[in-house]
Amino acid sequence: MTQHLTPTAPHDLIGIGFGPSNLALAIALQERAEQGGKAFDALFLERQSDYNWHGNTLVAQSELQISFLKDLVTLRNPSSRFSFVNYLKVHGRLVDFINLGSFYPCRMEYNDYLRWVAMQFAEQSRYGEQVLRVEPVVEAGGRVRHLNVISQNLHGREVSRQARSVIVSTGGTPKVPQAFAGFKDDPRVFHHGRYLSAMATQPCTRGEPMRIAVVGAGQSAAEAFIDLNDSYPNVQVDIILRAGVLKPADDSPFVNEIFGPDYTDLVFNQPETERERLIREYHNTNYSVVDLSLIQRIYGILYRQKVSGINRHGFLCRRMIESASEVDGRVQLQLRDLGTGSTEARCYDAVILATGYERRSHRELLAPLKDYLDDFRVDRDYQLLARPELETPVFIQGFSQQSHGLSDTLLSVLPARSGEIAAALEKRLEGIRQPQSAPEARRAAGLSVSA
Ligand SMILES: Cc1cc2nc3c(=O)[nH]c(=O)nc-3n(C[C@H](O)[C@H](O)[C@H](O)COP(=O)(O)OP(=O)(O)OC[C@H]3O[C@@H](n4cnc5c(N)ncnc54)[C@H](O)[C@@H]3O)c2cc1C
Ligand SMILES: NC(=O)c1ccc[n+]([C@@H]2O[C@H](COP(=O)([O-])OP(=O)(O)OC[C@H]3O[C@@H](n4cnc5c(N)ncnc54)[C@H](OP(=O)(O)O)[C@@H]3O)[C@@H](O)[C@H]2O)c1
Known part of the structure; x- marks a missing residue:
């Protein structure tokens, strides 16, 4: 049964997900309020x-891939108390x-910075x-002047809250x-996004030998390879990639x-074909590429194997995985060599899929609004284009690479984007403001300001 928490007084905004994008927005909203907004x-x-920021991938040697100066706020407001420098x-x-x-803190430290910011918004967040x-x-x-946001808590109970606007940052x-x-759901085959928790149950943690395949040629694959090499001396790794090489x-x-x-x-103002061309041109800044220093480490490990003659790990490039099946309790991969066309079968005790991420959860969460929307296209301020009957602004963060460019899924754009969304939200909610503000109405109804 769904529990309705706010029958009378909707929230002004419900943010879905509390990763860096919505954290940056929480800061921007607070900043505007403190400045008289x-x-x-x-x-x-x-x-x-x-x-937790991608907590299951926080291996020891993993570093942030952009400068710490591109934290949640500095590019918009260098004197903000929420900066990484202030955290230090x-x-x-600091010294x-x-x-x-x-310029590149380790991701464990950056996770701690994000957590420190998140704690300062404890009143406004529900985990x-x-x-x-x-x-x-x-x-x-x-x-439509209100939206119902329906969630499920840790006890499996559905909770419904009303909002005058929503932002999806999942x-x-x-x-x-x-x-x-x-x-x-097979513990032997898992995506890199679950790396640490899935590895914790593997036989190699008990000292048993394992042969593990890592699929992919991006940063995640490279980090998994290095971690397996460094942390589990009894593990042999095959890194399996469609490409011919690891590219920086x-x-x-x-x-x-x-x-x-x-x-x-610049990107937003281009016609669609030009936007697509720009994304293709700079694809190698982010996708299917690896930090050069990590490539050098991997090359060094494989070179030392040649010197010693002990071939612990394999580098299987130009390989297409045609099928995966269970054979004698192991995972058998049918591999096609894209150079020669020949096929071979290889068996593994585990397979790590460092095969990247899709950006589609906004479509699933907002599916009940689909008929009001223009195929999830957004304006410059990241608000979904909608029919006039939908009077509730709906924003998205991290799903607009096609219209706003490659920075959209990354950290670099957060201070600017959150400032733009905060300003747009204020303008649009003011335009449809109700007689009493939501916090006032909630207080009048004897409810806490955030439920
Ligand atoms: C391993 C890894 C490392 C990365 N490192 C960098 C880097 O160094 N530099 C960089 O610029 N980018 C990096 N990225 C890209 C990454 O997208 C951004 O760093 C950043 O995480 C984007 O923030 P976000 O809040 O949009 O998304 P996320 O960080 O993914 O946060 C989304 C949040 O929403 C929550 N959520 C999802 N669905 C729901 C739901 N239905 N209900 C409630 N909550 C939900 C999730 O639990 C999560 O906390 C990395 C990505 C990965 C996978
Ligand atoms: N330290 C860090 O900060 C850190 C760590 C990890 C990830 N990240 C970030 O996270 C984002 C994603 O990186 P990622 O490495 O997870 O993903 P990615 O860069 O998108 O790479 C995915 C890889 O999987 C391969 N792949 C996809 N589908 C496949 C299939 N069906 N069969 C075989 N191979 C397949 C791709 O091959 P093709 O190349 O052939 O398409 C590609 O090599 C990036 O922004 C990255 O910078 C950052």
Whole structure:
């Protein structure tokens, strides 16, 4: 049964997901309120039971892939108390961090920074709540002035809250190649997004030898390979890629300009074919590429094998996985050599799918609103284009790479984007403001400001 929490006073905004995108928005909204703007009653719902940024991938050697100066806020407001520099100062590590001489903190530290920010918005966030869908509340005459956000808590109970606007910032969904569909929920075959928890149950943690396949040629595949090499001496790894080589991520300075805030306008103002061309041209800044230093480490490991003659790991390039099946308790992969056309079968004790992410969860969550929307296309401020009956602004973050450019799924655009969305939200909610503000109405009804 669904429990309705806010029958009388809807929230101004419900944010779905509390990753870096919505954290940045929480900061931007608070900043505007402190500068005399409207104080919104915003609530953020997060499905994880506590704050974690890609927590299952936080292996020891993993580093942030952009400068710490591109944190949640600095590019918009360098004097914000939510900056990474202030986090360092508060934690007594500012001088030590400077001594490191690096722009790239390890991801464990960045996770701790994000968690520190998230704790400061504890009042406005609820953890352990997976949003299932967003439904329109249709009034007489067909107007929609409120949305029902329906979530499921950790006890399996459905909770319904009303909102005057919604922002979906739910990140990527692990991509699992069709060949592995038969291994759903099999602990031996898992996506890299579950790396640490899935590895914790593997026999190699008890010292047993294992042969593991890592599928993919991106940063995740490279980090898994290095971690398996360093952490499990009894594991032999085959890295299996369709490409001929591991290619470096282009993070050279001119190219990096495409991740600057101004570049979003340039991309957005292009016709669709030109936007697509730009994304193709700079694809190698982000997808199917690896940090050069990591490539050098992997090459070094494989070279030392040649010197010693002990072939622990395999590098299987130009290989297409045609099928995956269970044979004698192991996972057998049928591999086609794209160079020669020949096939071979190889058996593994586990397969790690470092096969990237899809961006589709907004479509699933907002499916009940589909008929009001223009195929999930957005305006420049990330608001979904909609029929006039839908009076509730719906925003998305991280699903607009096609219209706003390659920075859309990354951290670099967060300060600018959250500022733009906060301003747009204020303008649009003001336009349809009700006689009493939501927090006032909630207080009058004897309810807490965030439920
Ligand atoms: C391993 C990894 C490392 C990365 N490193 C970098 C990097 O160094 N630099 C960079 O620029 N980018 C990096 N990225 C890209 C990444 O997309 C961004 O860093 C960033 O996480 C985007 O933030 P987000 O809030 O949009 O999405 P996410 O961080 O994915 O956050 C989405 C949140 O929504 C929650 N959620 C999802 N569905 C629901 C639901 N139905 N109900 C409630 N909550 C839900 C999730 O639990 C999650 O907390 C990395 C990506 C990965 C996978
Ligand atoms: N330290 C960090 O900050 C860190 C760590 C991990 C990830 N990330 C980020 O996370 C994002 C995603 O990186 P990622 O490495 O997870 O994904 P990715 O860059 O999208 O790479 C996915 C890889 O999987 C391969 N692949 C996809 N489908 C396949 C199939 N059916 N069969 C065989 N191979 C398949 C792709 O092959 P093709 O190349 O042939 O298409 C590609 O090599 C990036 O932004 C990355 O920078 C950051």
